Amino acid sequence: MEDLHLEFTVVPDDFTRAGEVSGKVKKTLKDLGFPPLVVRRTAIAMYEAEINMVIHANGGKITVTINPDVITVVFADSGPGIPDIGLAMQEGWSTASEEIRDMGFGAGMGLPNIKKSSDYMDVQTELGVGTTITIKIFTNP
Amino acid sequence: MNDKLHSVKLDKELCKGCTTCVKRCPMEAIRVRDKHAIIINERCIDCGECIRVCPHHAKKAVVDTLDVLKNFEYTIALPAPSLYGQFKGILSDRNVILTALKHIGFSTVFEVSAGAEAISTLTNREIRKSKENLPIISTACPTVVRIIRMRFPSLIPHLLDFRSPMEFTARWAKRLAQEETGLPLEKIGCIFISPCPAKATAVKLASNADHSAVDAVIAISEIYPKLRTAIKRVIVPEDLAVSGSPGMGWAVSGGECKAAAISDNLSADGMENVINILEALENEELPSVDFIELNACVGGCVGGVLTVENPFIARGRIKHLMKATAPVLRPDQCPIDDVNWDHSVEFDPSLRIDSNLSDAISLLAKIRDIESRLNGMDCGACGAPSCHALAEDIAKGFATEDQCIFIVREKLQGLLGQHENPDGTAEPAVAKEAESEEQA
Numbered sequence: 330m331e332d333l334h335l336e337f338t339v340v341p342d343d344f345t346r347a348g349e350v351s352g353k354v355k356k357t358l359k360d361l362g363f364p365p366l367v368v369r370r371t372a373i374a375m376y377e378a379e380i381n382m383v384i385h386a387n388g389g390k391i392t393v394t395i396n397p398d399v400i401t402v403v404f405a406d407s408g409p410g411i412p413d414i415g416l417a418m419q420e421g422w423s424t425a426s427e428e429i430r431d432m433g434f435g436a437g438m439g440l441p442n443i444k445k446s447s448d449y450m451d452v453q454t455e456l457g458v459g460t461t462i463t464i465k466i467f468t469n470p
Numbered sequence: 471m472n473d474k475l476h477s478v479k480l481d482k483e484l485c486k487g488c489t490t491c492v493k494r495c496p497m498e499a500i501r502v503r504d505k506h507a508i509i510i511n512e513r514c515i516d517c518g519e520c521i522r523v524c525p526h527h528a529k530k531a532v533v534d535t536l537d538v539l540k541n542f543e544y545t546i547a548l549p550a551p552s553l554y555g556q557f558k559g560i561l562s563d564r565n566v567i568l569t570a571l572k573h574i575g576f577s578t579v580f581e582v583s584a585g586a587e588a589i590s591t592l593t594n595r596e597i598r599k600s601k602e603n604l605p606i607i608s609t610a611c612p613t614v615v616r617i618i619r620m621r622f623p624s625l626i627p628h629l630l631d632f633r634s635p636m637e638f639t640a641r642w643a644k645r646l647a648q649e650e651t652g653l654p655l656e657k658i659g660c661i662f663i664s665p666c667p668a669k670a671t672a673v674k675l676a677s678n679a680d681h682s683a684v685d686a687v688i689a690i691s692e693i694y695p696k697l698r699t700a701i702k703r704v705i706v707p708e709d710l711a712v713s714g715s716p717g718m719g720w721a722v723s724g725g726e727c728k729a730a731a732i733s734d735n736l737s738a739d740g741m742e743n744v745i746n747i748l749e750a751l752e753n754e755e756l757p758s759v760d761f762i763e764l765n766a767c768v769g770g771c772v773g774g775v776l777t778v779e780n781p782f783i784a785r786g787r788i789k790h791l792m793k794a795t796a797p798v799l800r801p802d803q804c805p806i807d808d809v810n811w812d813h814s815v816e817f818d819p820s821l822r823i824d825s826n827l828s829d830a831i832s833l834l835a836k837i838r839d840i841e842s843r844l845n846g847m848d849c850g851a852c853g854a855p856s857c858h859a860l861a862e863d864i865a866k867g868f869a870t871e872d873q874c875i876f877i878v879r880e881k882l883q884g885l886l887g888q889h890e891n892p893d894g895t896a897e898p899a900v901a902k903e904a905e906s907e908e909q910a
């Protein structure tokens with residue numbers, strides 16, 4: 330059986346559409362019959378990464394690869410990059426502006442939540458070039 | 471799910487195949503095939519939205535009629551709190567309505583609002599002792615429970631595992647009636663007066679598992695004319711009311727939260743709002759609350775599709791009646807040991823595209839491939855609610871591409887293009903037209 334590939338584009342700065350991709354993927358995973366917990370973990374991790382692309386980068390591309398054993402999601406943006414990934418992974422660390430915080434984001438919980446919700450997480454980032462985050466959620470971890 | 475376990479049905483004679491319901495069904499459960507709508511039973515949650523929107527009144531709720539009273543020696547009417555808002559001029563004494571129920575044939579009446587009020591006290595207690603599964607989600611609306619079981623299974627642990635006020639009250643009333651009359655249980659009939667088909671389905675489902683104390687469900691709209699006449703004839707109302715005002719408030723969205731006196735709560739009504747809240751809760755985007763009350767109908771049960779009065783007018787009347795009612799339930803003996811479900815609620819996988827994960831993934835690849843050939847307008851002319859739904863139907867063999875008017879048009883253009891025009895020129899007439907359309 331071939332893996333199923335889904336591709337999405339995330340538009341920058343449009344908060345009304347933030348979460349749209351993770352919502353679509355959540356529905357797809359439910360339709361496919363993935364266990365509720367797998368769907369939920371994927372949706373939560375994806376939501377955080379998608380929002381980060383909207384807030385901190387200039388949007389980007391999300392690629393989802395699905396097979397019965399593992400869901401792999403790659404978030405690729407060509408935003409500013411993350412200067413200190415060790416720091417960024419800490420709970421509560423955020424560079425979000427006042428304006429963004431007023432909208433309810435910027436608690437510095439996104440990346441730690443992605444880590445918590447997924448079984449594997451890899452961050453490749455280069456200043457001025459962009460960030461690529463890969464996560465995996467296993468059906469039977 | 472078995473066809474018999476649904477209450478929303480279609481009248482083929484009246485259906486014009488207009489697709490109004492197809493687009494409005496929150497479960498994408500309706501298709502138009504051969505000029506008539508059909509309901510896919512596995513997907514339907516009996517929310518009644520299709521009954522509400524059908525301009526030809528071709529969708530019906532299959533519920534009981536007053537004839538069922540003949541089946542029992544002793545009958546108890548269990549009026550849903552929403553019944554109280556249906557009658558013009560009744561703003562202070564609901565005993566008039568309760569007495570009229572007896573006059574149209576019931577042996578006695580027992581208010582569901584009394585059961586609701588007892589449940590509220592228990593809900594309050596339950597929430598105080600809950601820690602892990604907060605917020606607790608109300609389970610009074612069967613439509614909401616059905617959609618959670620099908621679309622939001624990860625939220626099942628949040629469901630309040632209490633019987634609905636209808637079931638709870640039926641048990642209570644039956645127990646009292648048995649003590650009073652000495653009759654065996656099967657001779658006592660509990661008849662719920664319902665605002666919606668969903669409650670009727672809930673009874674059918676529970677009876678199937680032998681767990682319902684409700685013997686029949688009659689629509690508010692069914693007894694309304696008779697009851698209205700009987701109300702006008704009541705001279706001295708009997709004192710039949712037992713519940714306090716909080717129980718009556720359950721008829722209206724937000725009333726359950728109020729009755730349970732839970733300050734950190736959230737209530738939402740109408741299917742679209744309900745779905746949004748469930749999505750948000752599942753995504754952990756909601757502020758933390760202790761209790762969530764959800765009603766499928768706009769305004770709460772006063773908005774049920776089997777009610778008669780406009781929900782906002784009904785709400786106003788109920789507020790008046792509540793002011794004229796004691797703040798608490800009469801201290802009757804309440805069987806509080808009887809509140810928990812007999813069985814836990816389980817995930818209903820009816821929406822899965824295939825029961826096998828690998829097959830589902832292959833099938834979805836096929837669906838997406840078909841969908842890429844459809845025009846993406848979601849026009850509904852094919853009788854499916856969206857291009858994606860048609861693609862799924864085609865992939866599963868329930869429909870063909872020829873149902874898409876755009877595909878048919880393309881095929882037609884292809885065919886015509888191969889022939890000479892009547893005037894002898896070689897120009898493909900239809901293709902030319904399409905071309906100029908594109909330019910426009």
Ligand SMILES: Nc1ncnc2c1ncn2[C@@H]1O[C@H](COP(=O)(O)OP(=O)(O)OP(=O)(O)O)[C@@H](O)[C@H]1O
Pocket residue numbers: 377381382384385386406408409410411417418422423424425433434435436437438439440441460
């Ligand atoms: N795709 C990205 N491109 C550039 N910087 C990023 C990206 N994702 C995260 N960051 C940086 O990492 C920091 C921490 O991210 P994290 O998602 O944990 O918190 P946040 O987005 O600031 O707040 P929250 O996610 O709680 O709303 C961000 O403030 C930002 O500086």
Ligand code: SF4
Pocket residue numbers: 478494495496497498499500509513514515516517518519520521
């Ligand atoms: S009752 Fe509700 S779920 Fe069932 S077919 Fe009608 S609109 Fe759809």
Ligand code: SF4
Pocket residue numbers: 517610611612613614665666667668669765766767770771772773774775
């Ligand atoms: S909100 Fe009330 S009337 Fe509407 S479906 Fe739910 S229980 Fe029935």
Ligand SMILES: [Mg+2]
Pocket residue numbers: 377380381435438439440
């Ligand atoms: Mg973030």
